[in-house]
Structures are given as structure tokens and as C-alpha cells.
Amino acid sequence: MKRKLLFGERMLLGDGTEPFNAVIPFRLRGVFSEEDIQYALSRLQEKHPWLRALIQYDEQNVPWFQIPVLPVSIPVRIIQRQHEEQWQEESKQEWHSAFDYTATPLIRFVWIKGEEVSDMLFVFHHCLCDGGSAMALLYEFLKVLDNPAADIGLENPIFGIQDVVPAHILQNGKKRFKAKAIGRLAALAIKCIPVSKKAIDRQNDYLIHWKLEETTSKQLISLCKSSGVTVNTFLGATVLEAFKKVRGSAAFNKVSCPVDIRRFAPQIKDDHIFAFGLMIVMASNQKISFLDNLRLMQDEVEYKTAKLNPYITMMVMESAHDALKNFTKLLKQGKSSNDCMFSNLGRIQIPDQYQEFSLETIFSPSVIGPLGNTTTMVTSTYRGQMDFSFVGSEGYLPETEALAIRDEIIARIRQQLDYQEAS
The missing domain is CATH 3.30.559.30 (Nonribosomal peptide synthetase, condensation domain)
Known part of the structure; x- marks a missing residue:
């Protein structure tokens, strides 16, 4: 299973040398085992295919989400909880830790382990999901952590723009022309805007x-x-x-x-x-x-x-992949x-x-x-x-x-x- 990254996802991904990470911290009161946490994370990967995906590049150097034959588990890092603000220190560390996305998924987990209270962090590459997705994953994780037999369903994943933009819009000749024209004008304008060296x-x-x-x-x-x-x-x-x-x-x-x-x-x-x-x-x-x-x-x-x-915006962006380098440079x-x-x-x-x-x-x-x-x-x-x-x-x-x-x-x-x- 695989799909090409959309324009916005490619922009957030960059070239892999600079992290673009989101951290979702939360605090639990209770006693947990590493096995229970690993199991809950594995259930998330079972439901959501792209949580198992790595990044692979094709011959045109275009990145794809691709699920390997033997999926890699979500990495878990465990440290002892020493004080209330430790989650902030770990958040900053996670900002600066790039994902090795050709070998591991674009998600990892940090457990700041205490005797009665634990702070936990979900860490995602921002190209994988937004805040709404992250909150859904947190809800599902807690549900399974509490009850390993809980039903969280299966995601019918998005494979591309065709799964978001209705066919009558995506295939409309006038709208396609409009999107491509806007994309071309935007690409030209971006190329002409002066930027620092x-x-x-x-x-x-x-x-x-x-x-x-x-x-x-x-x-x-x-x-x-x-x-x-x-x-x-x-x-x-x-x-x-x-x-x-x-x-x-x-x-x-x-x-x-x-x-x-x-x-x-x-x-x-x-x-x-x-x-x-x-x-x-x-x-x-x-x-x-x-x-x-x-x-x-x-x-x-x-x-x-x-x-x-959103439909025209996505169509415009998907028509402008060749402008990605200039757009990233402008940003x-x-x-x-x-x-x-x-x-x-x-x-x-x-x-x-x-x-x-x-x-x-x-x-x-x-x-x-x-x-x-x-x-x-x-x-x-x-x-x-x-x-x-x-x-x-x-x-x-x-x-x-x-x-x-x-x-x-x-x-x-x-x-x-x-x-x-x-x-």
C-alpha cells in the first residue's frame, strides 16, 4: 500500500534534514506496563495504515508513503519522571530530533514514567497529521490502553486528492483550467518575489x-x-x-x-x-x-x-508541484x-x-x-x-x-x- 505525498505534505516533509515535528503531551494518573502501551500503539497502527508507512522516493525523487511488508512498530522512549515540568524539556528535545523516515514510521512515543503520575508525548512529523488527527489518535490510544478489547474500527485511508475532492469538481474542465491557471500565476509570482540569500x-x-x-x-x-x-x-x-x-x-x-x-x-x-x-x-x-x-x-x-x-485550493496546489522548491525557499x-x-x-x-x-x-x-x-x-x-x-x-x-x-x-x-x- 502506498500513495504520493500531496503538495502540502511534501512542503512540510522537506528534504528530511530539518525536523518539522508536532508534540502532543498529556498527563495520566495510574500504573502502566510497557507491554500495555506497546499494545495500544500497535492497535493504532492496525487501524491507521499511514502510521505504519515509511517514506520512499521514486526515480523522479518524488516522495511516497509506503507500507513495508514487515511493518515497524512505533518507537517508545521511556525515562524516569523527575519533576512536573519535565514534559516541556522533552517536548523541546523532540522538536529537534529528526525522523529517520526511510526506516521508521513518522510517529513515536515518549513515556515520562512516574510511580503514580506519568506524562506521555505523542510525537508526529507534521506532514503525517494535523491537530484534529492527533486528538483522534489520543482518544483511541486511551480507549485501548484502558480496555485492550475496545473496538476502535478501521480507517478507510485517503489515497490522494481524488478521495477528498468530489469527482464532479475534480473532473470539471472549467474548474481544472481555473486551478491550473491560478497555480501557474502563483508559481510565477513566487519565483519573482525577492528573498534573502x-x-x-x-x-x-x-x-x-x-x-x-x-x-x-x-x-x-x-x-x-x-x-x-x-x-x-x-x-x-x-x-x-x-x-x-x-x-x-x-x-x-x-x-x-x-x-x-x-x-x-x-x-x-x-x-x-x-x-x-x-x-x-x-x-x-x-x-x-x-x-x-x-x-x-x-x-x-x-x-x-x-x-x-478547500477543493479548488487543493487542485491549485496539486498543479504546482514543480514550484515546490521556490515556494519552500520563499517561506x-x-x-x-x-x-x-x-x-x-x-x-x-x-x-x-x-x-x-x-x-x-x-x-x-x-x-x-x-x-x-x-x-x-x-x-x-x-x-x-x-x-x-x-x-x-x-x-x-x-x-x-x-x-x-x-x-x-x-x-x-x-x-x-x-x-x-x-x-
Whole structure:
């Protein structure tokens, strides 16, 4: 079983010399055996073919997911748990550890083993799956870890663009011509954009993590509902204000926000292993009040989201494989135009109580790679608490400024909640 990598997957894969890894950390209270963990991971590989896949190149040097005759198990690294923040240290180590993807799968597992409490990390190459896929895998892993006989089904995997884009669109002559024309124009434009001779030196990478208290999280959700805006828009606006306050004229007043393709393409199921993302950009009007700006931003977000067309986007990208090298070069060496990537996974609907253990928390995933500005903020809500992972590199955003931005975000959330309470 094999399939060619799509354009976006090839871009994330790169040439294999620079890791582009996502880490999903979580904390369990209970006692486990290595055999139980290995078995649960093997069940994931049984269900999801691409978790068994390696990367192989054909004679044109095009990469393919290919499942070997004798599949390789998901590697497990076990270390003794020494302190509460150890998962952050291990996350950073995993960012920088490249996958030997011609010999091992594009997924591995870290068990920070404690007597009563363990922290565990799923680590994926970002070309394998997105945040939605990762949460589905975590749900299935915990289900089997608790009950080895649990039924998690079998995935009907995606083999290519034909499994995502409906045939009446993919085979439509006008749409195919439009996609190819856009792809050609984009390829030409990318080739003409001037870039630096070398990429910015990232220097040291860092991870800043924090949680909001459950009461604060509930109050924030309530504020957003009463204001007629989503939590995503509220937090995006708050992030923009924090960057402006801390960075001044160096701030871009732009954050890029991933949009789950599953909202628009029902062919992609929640448990599909897939890594294609859609994107919108948020900006704020800094001449009006925060609340007035929120409503304008919400309208803009809804307008931009409604215009997203995953099918045409995929067709455009698949027509531009020959532009991959120039596009990657632009991302690596072009000037940054966004303050950060901001991703809100929303409420994670995974049970916390099991027969044999309890899931104390899921830390928001972190991801870092070589394609330009690494500044990324991921938030999620689990067991009523909002959780934030803020990733960056000194060469793009000094950690001292990132810490100040975190403090500003927390202060501005508190300020808006106090204002609501007072009014």
C-alpha cells in the first residue's frame, strides 16, 4: 500500500534534514506496563495504515508513503519522571530530533514514567497529521490502553486528492483550467518575489506554557457568548493587542489562523490521518475600542472563512508541484509578515475518567519547523481549563518579549472580565 505525498505534505516533509515535528503531551494518573502501551500503539497502527508507512522516493525523487511488508512498530522512549515540568524539556528535545523516515514510521512515543503520575508525548512529523488527527489518535490510544478489547474500527485511508475532492469538481474542465491557471500565476509570482540569500538564524527555541483557572475560563467563554463573538476571535484580537503593546512598531498586526478542513470537506473524517490545512489571517483596527473591534473582526473572520474553498485550493496546489522548491525557499528566506500563527483547538472532547486510570490534563500541542517565522501559539480547553503553548525562537521573537506578551494576554483577559463584571 502506498500513495504520493500531496503538495502540502511534501512542503512540510522537506528534504528530511530539518525536523518539522508536532508534540502532543498529556498527563495520566495510574500504573502502566510497557507491554500495555506497546499494545495500544500497535492497535493504532492496525487501524491507521499511514502510521505504519515509511517514506520512499521514486526515480523522479518524488516522495511516497509506503507500507513495508514487515511493518515497524512505533518507537517508545521511556525515562524516569523527575519533576512536573519535565514534559516541556522533552517536548523541546523532540522538536529537534529528526525522523529517520526511510526506516521508521513518522510517529513515536515518549513515556515520562512516574510511580503514580506519568506524562506521555505523542510525537508526529507534521506532514503525517494535523491537530484534529492527533486528538483522534489520543482518544483511541486511551480507549485501548484502558480496555485492550475496545473496538476502535478501521480507517478507510485517503489515497490522494481524488478521495477528498468530489469527482464532479475534480473532473470539471472549467474548474481544472481555473486551478491550473491560478497555480501557474502563483508559481510565477513566487519565483519573482525577492528573498534573502539565506534563512534567518533561529537561534534558541523556547516553549512558554500556562493555563487559565477554570473559573476564568468559564467567565471568558461567557463573555464571548454575550458579545456575539467566538473565543477564537476574542483570543486572536487579544494576541494582536499584546504584540502591539510589547513590540510597538515591530508588530505586524497580523496573525494567521488555521481552519480545520473537515468543516468544509466531509470526505475527511475526524479519525482520518491527514495534514492539509486551510488558513485565514486576522488583523485588528487599532483606532476603535476593543469591543467594537471584536465585532468587526468577527464579521471579517466569518466572511473570510465562508470564502474558503478547500477543493479548488487543493487542485491549485496539486498543479504546482514543480514550484515546490521556490515556494519552500520563499517561506524559509522571505521576510516575515505575521506576528504569529494562532491556533485554537477548542474544547477537547476526550473522557478524563477510565477504569484503570484518569486523564489529568492534555497540554496544548506544540509544533516547530524550518519554514520561516516559528512563532506559534496553540490553545485548547480541557476539563474546563484553557491551556496555552507559546513556541518561538530568539532569532524571530526574543523570549523576554514572548514572556511579556504572555503577561499582557493574561492581563488583558482579566481586564475585559473585570470590565464585564463592573458593567
